[in-house]
Amino acid sequence: MSLTSEQxxxxxxxxxxVEQLTQCRKLKLKVLEASGKKVLMELPYDAQLVxxxxxxxxxxxxxxxxxxxxxxxxxxxxIFDKFQLLEISPTLDLRVDYMKPAEPHKPVxxxxxxxxxxxxxxxxxxxxxxxxIDNPIAHAVGSFMRISPEMVxxxxxxxxxxxxxxxx
Amino acid sequence: xxxxxxxxxxxxxxxxxxxxxxxxxxxxxVKKAKELNDFGHLLEHVPxxxxxxxxxxxxxxxxxxxxxxxxxxxxxxILPALHGGVIAGFMEMSAIVQLMVFMQTSKVPKVVDFSIxxxxxxxxxxxxxxxxxxxxxxxxxxxxxxxxxxxxKHLIATARAHFLID
Numbered sequence: 001m002s003l004t005s006e007q008x009x010x011x012x013x014x015x016x017x018v019e020q021l022t023q024c025r026k027l028k029l030k031v032l033e034a035s036g037k038k039v040l041m042e043l044p045y046d047a048q049l050v051x052x053x054x055x056x057x058x059x060x061x062x063x064x065x066x067x068x069x070x071x072x073x074x075x076x077x078x079i080f081d082k083f084q085l086l087e088i089s090p091t092l093d094l095r096v097d098y099m100k101p102a103e104p105h106k107p108v109x110x111x112x113x114x115x116x117x118x119x120x121x122x123x124x125x126x127x128x129x130x131x132x133i134d135n136p137i138a139h140a141v142g143s144f145m146r147i148s149p150e151m152v153x154x155x156x157x158x159x160x161x162x163x164x165x166x167x168x
Numbered sequence: 169x170x171x172x173x174x175x176x177x178x179x180x181x182x183x184x185x186x187x188x189x190x191x192x193x194x195x196x197x198v199k200k201a202k203e204l205n206d207f208g209h210l211l212e213h214v215p216x217x218x219x220x221x222x223x224x225x226x227x228x229x230x231x232x233x234x235x236x237x238x239x240x241x242x243x244x245x246i247l248p249a250l251h252g253g254v255i256a257g258f259m260e261m262s263a264i265v266q267l268m269v270f271m272q273t274s275k276v277p278k279v280v281d282f283s284i285x286x287x288x289x290x291x292x293x294x295x296x297x298x299x300x301x302x303x304x305x306x307x308x309x310x311x312x313x314x315x316x317x318x319x320x321k322h323l324i325a326t327a328r329a330h331f332l333i334d
Contacts, residue, residue, distance in 0.1 A: 022242040023251035026219075050215040051261070052276050054194070059216035060279040061257020068253040069243075088244065091252045095283040153246050 010034045013080060014073050016160050024069055027062065037078035037114040041070045044107050056104035060138075063108065063128050064096050067140040070112035071124035075144045078114035078122065086152050086160055089122055089144035096140040106130050108137060120146050195274045202269070207231060210265050217261050220254055224265060231269060233262040233297040242292060250290035252325075255315060256282065259297050259327050263311040266299035267331055277309065277331035284327040293317055295324065302328075309333050 014034035018024045018041070027049070032040045043066045051059025068091055075089045102108050111133060112126035121143055128138040152160075201209040207224045211217040220241055223234045235241070235250075235258045243251025260282055267277045295317050302310040308330055315325045 020245055021251060022240055022245065023254055024243070026240045048215050048219045051264075053213050053215070054276070059214070059257060059261065060282065061216060061220075061253065061260045064256040064260065064282060064284075065251060065253025068251070068256065072252075088246070090244070090289065091286050093283070093285045094252070094256070095281065096256075097281045098279050101278070151246075156246055 010036070010077050010081065012162060013160055014039055014077055016162055017073055017076055018069060020156065020159055021069065023065065027065065029066065029069060031073065032109075034073070034077050036081045037074055037117075039070050039074045039077060039110075039112050041066065041073070041110045041112075042107050043110065045105050050104075052101070055101070057101040058104070058108070060096070060098060063098070063102065063138050064094070064140075066108060066110040066128060067096055067112070067126045067138065068094055068142070070110035071114070071126050071140065071142045072144060074112040074114040074124055074126075075117075075122040078117050079146070082117065085149045086157050087146055087149050088152055088156070089146050092121070092143045092145050094140060094142040096138050098138045099136055102128075102137050103130055109133075112140075122146060194268070194276055195272070198268050198272060207265060207269060210268060211261075214261065216257065220258060220261075222258055222261060224262075230298065231262075231266055233258070233265070233299075235295040235297070237293045239292075244289075247289055248292045250292070250295065252284075252286055252290075255286075255290050255295070255325050256284050256327065258295065259284065259313040259315055259325065260329065262297040263299050263313050263329055263331065266301065266311065267309055267333060270301060271304060271309070271333060273333050275334060277333045280308065280330040280332055282327060282329040284325055286325050288322065288324045290315075290324045291317060296320075304333070307332060307334065 011034045015031040030042045049058045049062045079087045116123040124142045126140040129136045241254045297315045300312045313327045
């Protein structure tokens, strides 16, 4: 079993998934790595995202978007890894605890894990950090509804599998 | 008539928003927004609010926040639907403005936690939000936020949050 090549393909699939989301393209979210059920993403600093103009700290909403995307992406990877199926799971709920503001002019990393996949719900936890994961900016837990793979749609499925690119 | 003198140069510059040190003077921005009865004035100073394109309107004592349909805010391209994070960011920003307007804060409230339940898909159309300050203590305020699209009774999301204030 070649773990590295499997991880490589999951990272590619996760990248294509995030690339399909318009808001994530606007935020320039990037998948650094995806394995079985874990995802690491990078959010670059951008002055457009500032929520506290007096300090230049980015808005909590951006952190929430990062956490939601990373968690959702971890669910997609987890389902794909387990069943070789594509499912797009909508968020049921998400709770984000903010420990400290993100330092301006530095990227924020989002690490998410789908720690339990049940037949109809996926459970996730995620951490946002800058210098060290042990010194988090925010922590999040979420749950996602699983929907049938038929709901994904052929065009989106091809885009995620990277087959649309090959034909282009 | 505006009572403040307008300088000949830099008319575009909103000098009243900054204090002597060049820092943003939140109190005077809130005061000015109240005088003009234009709370969009508050949002103009927040880049993220412009990024997602949100607006606010006052009806009597109530504020209703609006997030006009915008292609850039889409997450799920199949439906298409708004990105859940954008809905959350919109609701969080709404709560911040609600606190600033009704509590005359001198600083922008800081979010401590934010918990959102997604009840329906947020489609590619205008969304609205309203906030209720459930409890306001000396240091922390609790806010409930509801978000809907076509019908106020059919919420697409509901959230609760704590903010640090002072």
